[in-house]
Structures are given as structure tokens and as C-alpha cells.
Amino acid sequence: MAGTVFIPRPKPQRRDYFDTSQGAAPRATEQPRGVWPGGRPTVADAARALIHHHKLDWSTTTLRNAEDYLLRGRFPEYLAHEGIVHLDQLSTQIIEDYMAVHADVLKPSTLAKFRGYARALAKFCKERPGYDAPLLSDGRDLPRPTVPKRKLPMALSADDEARVVAAAKPGRDRLIAQTLLATGLRVGELCALTVDQLETLRDRPPKLIIVGNVHNRVLTKGRRDRIVGFRDTYRSVPRELLEWAAKARPPSHLREVFLSDADHALTTWGVEQLMQRIGKKAGVRCNPHRLRHTWATRCADAGVPMFHLQLLGGWESVEMVRRYYTASDLEAVTALSRFRT
Template identity: 30%
Template sequence: MPNWLEPIERGRRPAAVRSASQRDGRITFERGVERYAENHVSPKNGRPYSQTSRDNIRGNLLGGPLRLFREQAGIRYIDEWTDAHAVGYLHWLQYDMGRDSATIKKVRSQLRQLALYAAEHLGAQAAVGDQLERLRVSSAPDERRPEEPVLTQGEADSLLRAAQTARDRLLVAMLLYTGMRPSELLALHEENIRLDRVPPIVEIRGSVHDADVTKTEAGFRDIPLTIGQKLLPKLIRVHLADPNRPVGASRLFLSSRMERDGRVEPLELGGLRTMLKVLQRQTGIKCNPYRFRHTFCTWCADAGMHMLHLQQLLGHASSDMVAYYYRGKTSDAVLQAAARIRF
């Protein structure tokens, strides 16, 4: 029996396994996952998985941890994978490898869908069973990570000044002053910017994962571009008037790469993260898309915005998530809020 508690030597990748689509007339585990990722229909919206979802499935089910687990268990074919293996893997991944409960739940969902697909299309019934269906994931083992404080106004100004181009400055300002998700920001088209409205707004109608669907049903919304400041409309006009911007570009934010037909590719999430890492190195200020979202939420709440209004701006299905994003813990914010109360 393999010892699942035996420490794994960090920093070493298992030797790459070259997998054929079939061996001895049987479908390998790797090929089974590939077919599931490419052909399965999402249970949420009834549509094929997006490219981002397919990449996520491949990372979780073909990546190093599960490959190592299968190698130690001697599993090469999809019909050898059982629900007991899935449960054992999830326990090992959480309690020994230290993955948080949110990650475990995501992998559990993917393993459930893989089992259903394998049973229906690949003749592999062993992965479907009660053990995986009954598995409950506890958040108790999660490490308590220190919460990043919100950006100060001085830090926000420093990041805006350090941005090298009109595009990068607008990206930082949009994240900071609208609170939108990065996947929503990069999906924006020029027509989603309505400077003709009073006040000017940005229309959130989709994400880079799906042009017609946001993360939650509450995600379809309009966000004023003048919340707490008047900078955003000016930056948008400068960005759209940039002489280096391709004529007729549809997406609001473009990358520096060219497609085969000569068009400029849209900016992707990886490019946004790279840009923010450069800013972080230049300024020494830790910045990522969700620190901006926490900052926007906290600034608006401390300024007295109603919780339900803030929930709508952030695109949350419940006010519980607004409380999660709130990072105000200073007594000054409490005192200022109290000073506004009149009985």
C-alpha cells in the first residue's frame, strides 16, 4: 500500500509521462480528462466549457499532485479510477498538501463531472459512487492568512503616477474606482463606456470567460464612472484618443501582440497580472486586482454608502460577500460614520 503521508520532496517535478490516447484498447486517464474537458457541457449554464475552464480542469486533474497520486496508486487508465480514489485524493490534497477548502470544493466538483462523463461516454463506471457524493469539505483546516489592508489614498496616487502608459493608468483607475472584477474589466468593449450618460457609466454585461455571462446573476449592472472622483472620464478620453490605438478596435483594453490576421489581440488576465507586478516592483506597493476591489468596497462603505447599493455595484448575489470585501478596521472610520448619524 502506498503511504499517502510520506512527505513529498518539494521543488521536484515527477518525470513527464508521455500518454497515448489508448493503450491495450483502454483509454488512459490523461486522454479521459482531455475528452471530458473538450466535450463535456457545463452543469451551470448547459454550454461547453470556456477555454479558461478547460485550462483550469487540465491544471487540477492533469497537474503534478494528481499525477503523483495516480503514479503511487498505479492508476494508468480511466476505468481504474474510482470514487474511493477521488475521496482519498481530496483528503490528501487538503490535509497533507495544505490546499484550502475552496480549492478542494472546486476539484471535487470537477472530479464529480469527470466521473459522470466517464461513465456515460467512456464506459468507466467505477468513478461514480456514493463516497464522492457524500464527501463534505470542512474549512477548519484552512490556514488563516493575514488580510491585506486596503490601499491608502497616497498609495493609490503612487500607483497611478507609476503607470507607464495611458492604457495602464486607466486599468489601475478602473480597478480602483469601479470595484469591478478583472474578468469583467478585460471584457469591456468601447460601446460599454457611456460618457454620454449623466453621470457617465460603464456597462457590465459579461466577462472574458463568457461574453454574455458574469460571475453571478447579479453581475449585470451599470457602474457610475464618477464615484468619489472625476478622473476616470478624463483617462478614458485620453485612452481612446491615443494615436497608437488601432482604428476600429472593439475591446477597450488591447495587448501588444498581433493576431495572424494583423489585428491586435485583446489584453488577457495574464497580461494584467504582469503589468501589476511591474508596478509593484517599481513602487514597493503590493497590488493585485482584488486588493483594488477590497479598497473600493471599503472606501465606499466608510463614506456612508448603503450596503444594498454597494452590493449592486460589486455585483454580489448577497450582502455577505460585501462584508467579506470590507476591510475597514480603523476607529477613525467608525467615528466618522457615527458623526453622520442624526436622530
């Protein structure tokens, strides 16, 4: 209401990825209400018309996000508090004020997403007859939130690495964690691994030949096949993988090594959920990409040449190896002690 200060509600605790206690938001399929000539459309009418207009060229996720940002939750709450119902009441300043009020509540990246949908709404109103918003610009002058640079996942410490392995359930789950830590495989490559590829584990030294991933079965991200070995810490993993695949893997017509059940291969999202559960049990923030960082860091600290790491990791440049490496003061001091200086 006019004269009172709008206080945004605190951000709720984000649900774990594997928490399915609440259903997903419904898809943006509601038909927009028609605007009669001379009628006075509301902000909600314009938002629904925008979503309907982009029904064919926006993805389902984008449509659902647009509905969440413009029609549900914080933005409608703020408009109701300010007494704004109709589109001709909405101004660029109101949107700027909304973003300023929520700057301490929402992440900059969330505000940046809202800004994108607000700009789309403003542009739609400028171009679409019947949705006049004289106080609303085309959205290009909306302030851009300062989004901090995304920090790459840091490698696990040796103690955290041991806790993650110990927290994984023996069998499939532990072998997945150990394989990621031992080889530095990308999660898509792990999920595409087939029982036929395990035959090279019998070689000396054991190795895996990676020929593709879940998105492209015949081409890796680096666009070429590569050979990966195993860290000495996990020297027993190749033998354990062979034994598990022969005796404990569920019988299935599928050739993928890791399965959700007899009829479904494990997906990348399934591995993400698994790592989150293991990390929660171990008290460590854990995901497959962080395990790849850990692999690169352990190999570099052990003295594996950078160019060899580049080949093993499937990177196009040595600079990528540097980005995946997590420096440690203790490791730096230990490395220095090996040299006569």
C-alpha cells in the same frame, strides 16, 4: 521500498501567472493500452483508460488535471515507493495513506481535487470489465479533506492604494488601475468598455453606462444596465481617459477602449497579469477583484448610502455590499468622532 518512510518532496514555488518559461502540460490525448483478457493492468493503465473514457464529456482542463494528478508527480512517486504497480495491488487504504502523508505539504483544496479524481478512478474500475481492483472501494468512503472557507480579498489600505497607482506605468496601465479603483467596475466590464461609451464622461458629473461584459455584450452580471460614477479622489480620470483615447490609444478597427495591440482587445486574463505585475512592483498583493473591494470600502467609509452602493456596484442585495466592505479600526474611530454622542 517496504520498511522505509516515504517523505514527500516540498512543494515548489508557484510560478507567476505571467511567467512563460515553462510550457503548459500536454493534453491528455494518449491512447490507453489495451488490456488483454486475463491480463494484469497497472494503475497507470487504468488511469489512462479513465481519461480516454471521459474524453468527450470532460473539459480539456479536467482531462489535463486528471493526467497530472494520477499519472505524474506525487501519486506515481508514492506508489513506486510502496511497490505498487498493478491495479489489483491498489487499495482504498493506500489512497488514504497518500493523502495523510501529503496533508502537511499540499493545500486541502489540492487534496480535495485529488480525492475527486481518485473517486472517479475507483468508480471506473468497479464498472469497467478488465480493470478489477478488489482492494479498492467505490471511493465514497475516502476521507474528505477539511478545506477552509475561502476568504474574500481584502481592500487595500490608503497607502497600498497609492503605491499601486504609482507603480502602474503612465498611460494605459495606470488608467486601467485608476478606472477600477474609481468606479468599482468588474474586470469583464472594463474589458468590454468601448470608445463610444466614453462620451458620457463629458457629462457633469461624468459617468459610464455599463451595458454588458466580455461574456455577454448586451447584459451585465446583474442582468440590467447600470450607471457608475467616479470617486472624488480620481476626479481627473474621466478627462484623462478621453484625452488618452483620442491621442494615445493605438489606431485600431476595434472599438474596445483597452487593447493589447492594434488587432486584439485586452482580455480579463491580460488585466489579471497586468495587476500582478503592478502589485509585484509595488510590493502589494493586487488583482482586479481586490480593487473592487477597495472601491466599495472607500465609498462606504466616505458615507455613500448602502442602497446607492448596491446600485453602483451592480449587486442584487445590500448583503453583498457588506461582504465587499473591509472594516478598519481607524476608520471606525474616525467615523465615531464625527457624531455627537
